Amino acid sequence: MSALLAVEEAQARLFALHEPLASENIAFSESLGRHLSDDVIALRDQPAAPISAMDGYAIRFDDLPGPWTIIGESAAGAASDRIVGPGEATRIFTGALLPSGTDTVIVQEDVARAGDALTLTTDGPGARGRHIRARAADFAAGDCLLAAGTRLTPGAIAAAAMSGAGQLAVGRRPRVAIVTTGDELVQPGRPLAPGQIPESNGVMLAAMLAGEVAPAVQPHHLPDDRAKLASALKELARRHDVIVTVGGASVGDHDHVRGALGDAGGRLDFWKIAMKPGKPLIAGTLGDAILLGLPGNPSSAFVTATLFLLPLVRHLAGAGAPLPPVHQAPLAAPLGEGGTRRDYLRARLENGRLTPMIGQESGRTLPLASANALLIRDIGAPARAGGDMADYIVIA
Ligand SMILES: Nc1nc2c(c(=O)[nH]1)N[C@H]1C(S)=C(S)[C@@H](COP(=O)(O)OP(=O)(O)OC[C@H]3O[C@@H](n4cnc5c(N)ncnc54)[C@H](O)[C@@H]3O)O[C@H]1N2
Numbered sequence: 505m506s507a508l509l510a511v512e513e514a515q516a517r518l519f520a521l522h523e524p525l526a527s528e529n530i531a532f533s534e535s536l537g538r539h540l541s542d543d544v545i546a547l548r549d550q551p552a553a554p555i556s557a558m559d560g561y562a563i564r565f566d567d568l569p570g571p572w573t574i575i576g577e578s579a580a581g582a583a584s585d586r587i588v589g590p591g592e593a594t595r596i597f598t599g600a601l602l603p604s605g606t607d608t609v610i611v612q613e614d615v616a617r618a619g620d621a622l623t624l625t626t627d628g629p630g631a632r633g634r635h636i637r638a639r640a641a642d643f644a645a646g647d648c649l650l651a652a653g654t655r656l657t658p659g660a661i662a663a664a665a666m667s668g669a670g671q672l673a674v675g676r677r678p679r680v681a682i683v684t685t686g687d688e689l690v691q692p693g694r695p696l697a698p699g700q701i702p703e704s705n706g707v708m709l710a711a712m713l714a715g716e717v718a719p720a721v722q723p724h725h726l727p728d729d730r731a732k733l734a735s736a737l738k739e740l741a742r743r744h745d746v747i748v749t750v751g752g753a754s755v756g757d758h759d760h761v762r763g764a765l766g767d768a769g770g771r772l773d774f775w776k777i778a779m780k781p782g783k784p785l786i787a788g789t790l791g792d793a794i795l796l797g798l799p800g801n802p803s804s805a806f807v808t809a810t811l812f813l814l815p816l817v818r819h820l821a822g823a824g825a826p827l828p829p830v831h832q833a834p835l836a837a838p839l840g841e842g843g844t845r846r847d848y849l850r851a852r853l854e855n856g857r858l859t860p861m862i863g864q865e866s867g868r869t870l871p872l873a874s875a876n877a878l879l880i881r882d883i884g885a886p887a888r889a890g891g892d893m894a895d896y897i898v899i900a
């Protein structure tokens with residue numbers, strides 16, 4: 505297994521390892537960021553009947569220019585029982601049902617009221633039906649408001665609530681275990697012996713997952729010990745949908761993830777992707793869990809988490825579009841030609857132009873703090889001048 509897999513093929517194979525998780529019914533208050541399992545079909549017309557869009561007076565357009573006699577009031581939430589006849593008007597408020605007989609609303613700024621007598625002080629409404637929201641102007645019963653797979657944003661939650669539904673069917677949230685490996689790693693803030701470094705990938709991955717549908721996760725740390733790793737993977741696979749390891753993905757004598765996966769009874773599906781950084785990415789299955797082995801270099805871990813871990817979590821959670829969208833913007837400066845792996849350059853998008861960060865070595869952590877885009881340079885792409893277009897993914 506030495507040929508490098510194309511990114512798209514690897515993503516498709518990863519998603520094929522497990523279908524989306526079962527659906528569950530939840531309250532609107534729990535639904536932010538979740539993915540719909542079913543279409544949301546409107547159970548009602550919105551509005552269900554014509555309503556006023558303004559505070560003012562409901563009239564018959566044919567009665568213009570007035571005057572009118574005010575015979576009652578129509579407030580939001582109450583049905584009006586009066587039929588309004590010629591020369592008559594009702595006080596009306598925004599959101600209130602339009603009384604029978606009326607067809608137009610005059611805003612209160614355009615009239616003068618003395619007791620029950622109403623007179624126009626301006627030109628009034630220019631057309632029949634002014635300031636009225638027609639029945640089903642927003643949506644009609646039976647309309648598909650949101651498709652299955654939609655990620656629930658605050659606006660989507662509002663539309664779903666207005667549909668008449670009482671709860672939502674969404675995909676279950678994947679349970680993700682983060683496993684960091686490496687004898688050199690020490691909890692952030694702890695004293696460091698020579699050769700040791702603070703553990704940063706675990707907290708980074710936990711933060712990346714926190715923006716997704718995975719419940720909060722505390723990284724597990726393991727030494728470079730194949731037997732310990734194998735038994736930990738076996739145990740974690742019983743309670744998680746995804747195990748993401750970071751480090752130990754390459755070919756060194758202390759890189760044990762693939763070996764431990766096999767020892768634990770798992771199956772390797774693919775290893776090594778034609779991307780930079782991130783080449784030694786591992787994917788496989790262990791029982792009903794998916795194992796995703798990210799490379800340990802901090803920039804490699806970040807890029808592979810963006811392109812594989814978060815999309816996998818979204819796929820399992822029922823997302824219709826789990827991959828990060830690719831956008832285009834002009835380059836701020838010339839960019840050299842592409843190599844034999846697709847580059848995901850840590851970059852800044854500023855004033856609509858893309859600039860790769862200085863320091864593209866995958867072992868670097870600091871560029872991740874200020875990059876807001878991954879600039880994509882395809883295998884063998886020709887050199888480009890400043891102003892030429894390039895593809896990118898938003899990362900912050
Ligand atoms: N002979 C070869 N060597 C390497 C190859 C290769 O093809 N042939 N590939 C290189 C590439 S590309 C990458 S990427 C790295 C990936 O290596 P591993 O996944 O095995 O990662 P480690 O060796 O465990 O660590 C690499 C680097 O990252 C640091 N690290 C690891 N975990 C963390 C963490 N949780 N927080 C912060 N830093 C971490 C670790 O200390 C190392 O410096 O392999 C190349 N080698």
Ligand code: MOO
Pocket residue numbers: 779780781782783784799801803804866867
């Ligand atoms: O793939 Mo490695 O991530 O090039 O450094």
